[in-house]
Amino acid sequence: NDTSVVLPQIRKTGGYIPVHEGESEEETIRNAEEILRATLKKKEELLEQQKKLLHQQEVQLGLDKKLIGEQDVEIRRLNGVLDEQTRWASIQGENVINLEKQVDGLMPKAIYSDNVLDSVSCFTTTQVAKELGITAQELNRSLCALHIQYYQSGQYMLYAEYAHMGLAKSRTRYNAFLDPKCDGRKEKMGKAVTHTYLVWTEKGRKFIHDLAHRFWELAELYEVKNLG
Numbered sequence: 714n715d716t717s718v719v720l721p722q723i724r725k726t727g728g729y730i731p732v733h734e735g736e737s738e739e740e741t742i743r744n745a746e747e748i749l750r751a752t753l754k755k756k757e758e759l760l761e762q763q764k765k766l767l768h769q770q771e772v773q774l775g776l777d778k779k780l781i782g783e784q785d786v787e788i789r790r791l792n793g794v795l796d797e798q799t800r801w802a803s804i805q806g807e808n809v810i811n812l813e814k815q816v817d818g819l820m821p822k823a824i825y826s827d828n829v830l831d832s833v834s835c836f837t838t839t840q841v842a843k844e845l846g847i848t849a850q851e852l853n854r855s856l857c858a859l860h861i862q863y864y865q866s867g868q869y870m871l872y873a874e875y876a877h878m879g880l881a882k883s884r885t886r887y888n889a890f891l892d893p894k895c896d897g898r899k900e901k902m903g904k905a906v907t908h909t910y911l912v913w914t915e916k917g918r919k920f921i922h923d924l925a926h927r928f929w930e931l932a933e934l935y936e937v938k939n940l941g
Contacts, residue, residue, distance in 0.1 A: 835882060835912040838869075844918075845925050852921070859924070862911070869911045880917030885909045 842852040853869060856862045862869045871881055886908045913921065 835884065835914055836918050837910075837912055841913055841918055841921050845922070856921075861924075868909050871911075878916070878920075879914060880920050881911050881913050883909050884912045 837849075838852055839849040842849045845852065853862070853864075856869075857864065860872055861875055862871050864870075868883075870876075
């Protein structure tokens, strides 16, 4: 049995060199050297493969470390961007709140200014009539005769054809009267009376002026024809 010879020799020397019958000692040594060289070559090849594999693993490990480092840098950058956006959103939110407070504070002033401007930019019929050199009654009669306005319920109003042209607005005046029975020791309110009347916008004022000049020109032309 070959194993009875091979195994003990492997245990004793770490290898097995076959010895053929009739083989000289030199041939045995030469065979042993060839086996040794082949074994060493195989070992070197295995070591070289292990070195290559180890190098590949080191290269891959380096790439992984580089990728992890780049990802870490990107994560820190994104966290910085997120923090900046959060801070900016917080500032914008505070700005919106401040603007809303400013708007709330300015709203009454804006309403008051609009009312003042609306009041200042409108003209009474008396004012427009004086500019034309006539009385308010004459101007009102002329506008009624031309079917521009009509009188109803104590107020002049525009006909539908002119009502939506932005020529005039309604203004309300409040008059409060104290109770004549007030004895001076206790305040007693009387009645409040409201009176609505027509006022003319700048557009309406120009409309009346243009209308008056047109009729004056026609009147002058009529007089010239009659004189001729």
